[in-house]
Amino acid sequence: MHHLVGLRWLLGLYTALFIAFLYGPFAVMAILSFQQGPEGGPQFPIREWSTFWYQHVMGLAPPSRIAPLPIAEALTRSLSLAFATMVVSTVLGTLTAQAFRTRFKGSGVVFYLVVLGMMVPGVLLGLGMALVADQLGIDRSWWGTAFVLHVVYTYPFAFLVMLAIFNRFDRSVEEAAWSLGVPPARTFRKVTFPMIFPGVLSAMLFALTLSYDEFPRTLFTAGSDVTMPIAIYGTFAVEIHPNLFAFGILTTLFSFAVLTVYGILMGLSTRRARARFSDMQEDIA
Amino acid sequence: MKQYDLELLKIGKVYPGGNVAVEAFDLQVEPGEFISFVGPSGCGKTTTLRMIAGLEDITSGKLLIRGKDYTHVPAERRPTATIFQNYAIFPHMTVRENIGFGLDVRGIGTEEKRRRVGAIIDKLHLGDVADAKETSLSGGQKQRLALARGLVTEPDMLLLDEPLGALDANLRKSIQEELKLLQRSLNITFVFVTHAQSEALSMGDRVVVMNAGRVEQISAPFELYTRPKSPFVARFIGRNSLFSGTLAGAGNDRAVVETPFGPLQGTPAFQASEAKSGSDAMVVVPSEYVEIDGAGSRAADTSFDTIDGVVGSIDRVGQLAYPTVALDDGRSLRLETYADKIAGRGVEPGGRVTLRWRPARATVVLDQQPSA
Numbered sequence: 001m002h003h004l005v006g007l008r009w010l011l012g013l014y015t016a017l018f019i020a021f022l023y024g025p026f027a028v029m030a031i032l033s034f035q036q037g038p039e040g041g042p043q044f045p046i047r048e049w050s051t052f053w054y055q056h057v058m059g060l061a062p063p064s065r066i067a068p069l070p071i072a073e074a075l076t077r078s079l080s081l082a083f084a085t086m087v088v089s090t091v092l093g094t095l096t097a098q099a100f101r102t103r104f105k106g107s108g109v110v111f112y113l114v115v116l117g118m119m120v121p122g123v124l125l126g127l128g129m130a131l132v133a134d135q136l137g138i139d140r141s142w143w144g145t146a147f148v149l150h151v152v153y154t155y156p157f158a159f160l161v162m163l164a165i166f167n168r169f170d171r172s173v174e175e176a177a178w179s180l181g182v183p184p185a186r187t188f189r190k191v192t193f194p195m196i197f198p199g200v201l202s203a204m205l206f207a208l209t210l211s212y213d214e215f216p217r218t219l220f221t222a223g224s225d226v227t228m229p230i231a232i233y234g235t236f237a238v239e240i241h242p243n244l245f246a247f248g249i250l251t252t253l254f255s256f257a258v259l260t261v262y263g264i265l266m267g268l269s270t271r272r273a274r275a276r277f278s279d280m281q282e283d284i285a
Numbered sequence: 286m287k288q289y290d291l292e293l294l295k296i297g298k299v300y301p302g303g304n305v306a307v308e309a310f311d312l313q314v315e316p317g318e319f320i321s322f323v324g325p326s327g328c329g330k331t332t333t334l335r336m337i338a339g340l341e342d343i344t345s346g347k348l349l350i351r352g353k354d355y356t357h358v359p360a361e362r363r364p365t366a367t368i369f370q371n372y373a374i375f376p377h378m379t380v381r382e383n384i385g386f387g388l389d390v391r392g393i394g395t396e397e398k399r400r401r402v403g404a405i406i407d408k409l410h411l412g413d414v415a416d417a418k419e420t421s422l423s424g425g426q427k428q429r430l431a432l433a434r435g436l437v438t439e440p441d442m443l444l445l446d447e448p449l450g451a452l453d454a455n456l457r458k459s460i461q462e463e464l465k466l467l468q469r470s471l472n473i474t475f476v477f478v479t480h481a482q483s484e485a486l487s488m489g490d491r492v493v494v495m496n497a498g499r500v501e502q503i504s505a506p507f508e509l510y511t512r513p514k515s516p517f518v519a520r521f522i523g524r525n526s527l528f529s530g531t532l533a534g535a536g537n538d539r540a541v542v543e544t545p546f547g548p549l550q551g552t553p554a555f556q557a558s559e560a561k562s563g564s565d566a567m568v569v570v571p572s573e574y575v576e577i578d579g580a581g582s583r584a585a586d587t588s589f590d591t592i593d594g595v596v597g598s599i600d601r602v603g604q605l606a607y608p609t610v611a612l613d614d615g616r617s618l619r620l621e622t623y624a625d626k627i628a629g630r631g632v633e634p635g636g637r638v639t640l641r642w643r644p645a646r647a648t649v650v651l652d653q654q655p656s657a
Contacts, residue, residue, distance in 0.1 A: 175340050176373035176431075178360040180387030180438055190386070194377045269377075 033245035038064040042240050053246040074231035077142050085150040085211035090203045093158025097166050118156040122216030130220040140223035149217040154210045158203035165199030290316040290474040296346030306332045308498045321489030322478045329498040330478045338367045338444050366435030370447040372427045374419040381415045387438040405433045424452050442474035494518050514554045516652050519569040526618050532566040540649040542566045545614050546592040551647030565652040572620050574646040579631020589641040
């Protein structure tokens with residue numbers, strides 16, 4: 001018993017450290033984002049609490065010597081890119097996983113070819129893509145060359161998520177639908193898809209977040225109209241002001257919002273059954 | 286020509302790797318018949334059912350349903366409904382939606398659909414849970430839902446793949462009866478797959494016994510029980526005592542097998558012309574036809590076949606007694622009899638006994654390796 005108590009303390013300490021390292025930087029950033037502006041710098045102590053830098057990010061602050069973050073357009077690009085990547089990767093990943101439900105000739109090779117997309121170092125892939133594009137005379141752009149690489153990168157994640165979902169999927173449910181006279185296409189829409197929907201949501205979340213803050217592949221392939229992570233990186237070269245922190249907090253809040261939507265959709269797709277049944281029981285009672 | 290509901294004409298399935306799952310399965314099913322498929326796991330019974338349902342490719346032979354060729358028609362265009370072992374309920378739909386699902390593609394009006402769904406819900410007592418989903422259903426309710434969902438589409442026949450396997454013993458018994466009644470009232474063909482011989486025998490009008498991808502015997506339950514056609518069936522169905530030997534002679538209604546216990550007789554399960562004297566054969570005696578007496582306690586009666594043995598132990602369960610008798614060849618037989626039938630007959634542990642039965646009750650089967 002005694003040594004177990006020690007182990008428990010050790011694991012507790014480990015967990016505490018993990019959480020400290022996960023949230024520490026974020027907490028520091030959150031505090032410094034409320035630094036007084038525009039004179040306050042990105043370090044302690046806080047001279048005076050203010051929301052100046054948040055106003056600055058939104059373009060609401062009075063003009064000062066600090067240039068606004070060049071992120072407005074970059075943010076739009078990143079969000080559009082992430083959204084498009086999410087849709088394409090999830091559709092492709094789901095279809096590929098569906099194909100992998102039956103063993104086919106060469107399925108092993110195809111599996112590794114697909115999964116390689118997330119294994120190959122991003123910097124090399126980005127550089128290679130830039131070279132190929134130049135060779136072929138294709139202009140590099142965030143919606144062209146970068147988009148292709150984002151899909152190559154996130155599609156294996158979506159594929160693996162859906163593969164895991166299909167592994168646990170009971171085939172006889174589809175067979176039951178066919179044997180009731182429902183053709184395969186309608187069976188997929190009405191039976192298979194609703195059942196794998198939680199997995200589809202997870203695949204979408206993966207693709208969205210991976211694409212949204214993708215850096216190495218985008219760096220070489222986005223051309224002159226950069227995405228948000230590249231734009232931020234660009235500002236480091238000049239001088240760092242707390243407006244970056246304010247932006248960091250805002251974008252994190254956005255991520256939480258996405259996660260919340262994910263959680264709600266997930267809950268709805270699994271909880272609806274129980275809720276409806278308990279309503280019914282109340283009606284009876 | 287007679288119209289069968291279902292005809293399997295030498296259908297077979299070979300997997301791409303060359304494994305044979307089912308070989309030359311021949312079967313004609315009359316309208317309204319209840320057919321059971323039984324056999325050990327891996328014998329091909331479920332594969333055959335899935336071939337009828339269109340869920341498994343048929344690699345040889347032909348499948349006819351009401352005279353029409355369905356060999357290569359996909360599952361959704363066959364007039365069959367399948368009940369799966371795990372019921373395969375659509376978990377995201379309510380009971381009502383599950384039942385209505387198969388009607389949506391049939392171009393049935395809303396009013397008609399509601400009427401048919403309502404009728405089947407009443408028939409199978411699902412009214413209390415009509416708006417519940419799978420997670421809140423009991424095993425029996427899922428079972429009835431699976432039936433309702435299949436029956437509402439008014440199939441020509443119902444295919445059931447071990448539908449009682451997931452239920453506990455008591456429920457299984459009552460659902461067996463319900464199923465049988467349901468089939469009688471609907472008067473459509475049921476094909477029922479099970480690995481439990483008691484289920485196959487009690488439910489089927491005819492029973493198909495399968496082993497290793499082949500049909501061993503197709504018979505009515507009583508005939509299957511009393512007149513097995515092969516050593517496999519004799520071992521698999523009922524509680525038979527088997528005595529091997531070589532065939533000494535065969536007529537139309539009597540065959541003699543030379544065994545280590547002397548010549549034993551029985552009704553041949555084969556045509557006299559099929560068998561040569563000297564080939565391997567087996568006498569099969571259902572254990573309920575075997576009488577057991579202390580040696581010498583009864584006058585010899587040449588109208589019985591007899592063998593001798595020594596009683597090992599006697600298990601008693603209520604008024605039933607199960608004596609274990611060691612034979613001279615080292616085997617021991619477990620027999621079933623009534624306690625008062627052996628009382629006072631000198632049947633005691635350690636005592637020598639004579640087992641006897643009327644040769645007409647015994648069956649002689651040929652013990653041949655199945656021809657490839």
